[in-house]
Every structure is written in structure tokens, then in C-alpha cells.
Amino acid sequence: LGRREPGHEAFLDGRLLDLTPAEWGLLTTLAATPGRVYSRYELVNRVRGYEFAGYERTIDSHVKNLRRKLGDGSDIIETVLGVGYRLTLPKDR
Numbered sequence: 001l002g003r004r005e006p007g008h009e010a011f012l013d014g015r016l017l018d019l020t021p022a023e024w025g026l027l028t029t030l031a032a033t034p035g036r037v038y039s040r041y042e043l044v045n046r047v048r049g050y051e052f053a054g055y056e057r058t059i060d061s062h063v064k065n066l067r068r069k070l071g072d073g074s075d076i077i078e079t080v081l082g083v084g085y086r087l088t089l090p091k092d093r
Contacts, residue, residue, distance in 0.1 A: 012073055022047055023066045026059070030077065030087035039084040059085075 008024055010017045019027065025047035029038065038046075040059045047059070063085055067074035078088050 012070060017069050019066070019069065020062075022062050023069070026062050026066055030085065034087045034089050037080045037083050037086045043084065 008019075010019055010024070010027060026043060029043060029046045040057070043059045047062070063077060063079075067077055070076070076087055076089065078086050080086055
């Protein structure tokens with residue numbers, strides 16, 4: 001696991017999630033504006049901080065890993081077919 005920055009912690013039901021820097025960036029990006037759909041390209045730029053050729057589809061792997069770590073809460077990350085991803089909260093459904 002990479003070095004964790006101070007304050008870069010996420011908890012689920014009182015337990016600390018062991019997130020990689022990419023998963024942390026993905027989660028905070030999606031959580032900043034729940035309901036907003038982000039394209040893979042946008043997520044790459046926000047998570048990596050710059051354009052990274054060939055990384056766009058790797059976002060799918062990060063989403064898969066993040067969903068696994070969220071367990072029962074994994075359904076809050078919704079796939080928008082042909083576009084990308086969004087974070088939905090129970091009140092958004």
C-alpha cells in the first residue's frame with residue numbers, strides 16, 4: 001500500500017477502509033458531487049492529476065476494487081453505460 005496522506009481515511013460502519021491512492025481519489029471525486037456522472041476520461045484526470053494514455057479503462061479496475069472494499073455499500077457506485085460512473089446515495093434513488 002502506498003503512503004497514506006494525513007486525513008486521507010475513509011470509514012465504513014466504523015472500520016477503516018484500506019484504500020490505494022487511486023481508490024481514494026476515485027471515491028473523493030465521486031463523493032464531491034453525488035449524482036454527477038463522470039466519464040472515465042474525467043476520472044483519470046482527476047485521480048491521476050494529468051492525462052495518462054491507456055489509463056482510461058483501468059478506472060474500471062479501480063472501481064471494481066473499490067466496490068469490493070465497500071462490500072454491501074458497493075451499490076452506491078453506479079455504472080452509467082457508455083458514459084462512466086456516478087455515486088448515488090439512498091435519497092437519490
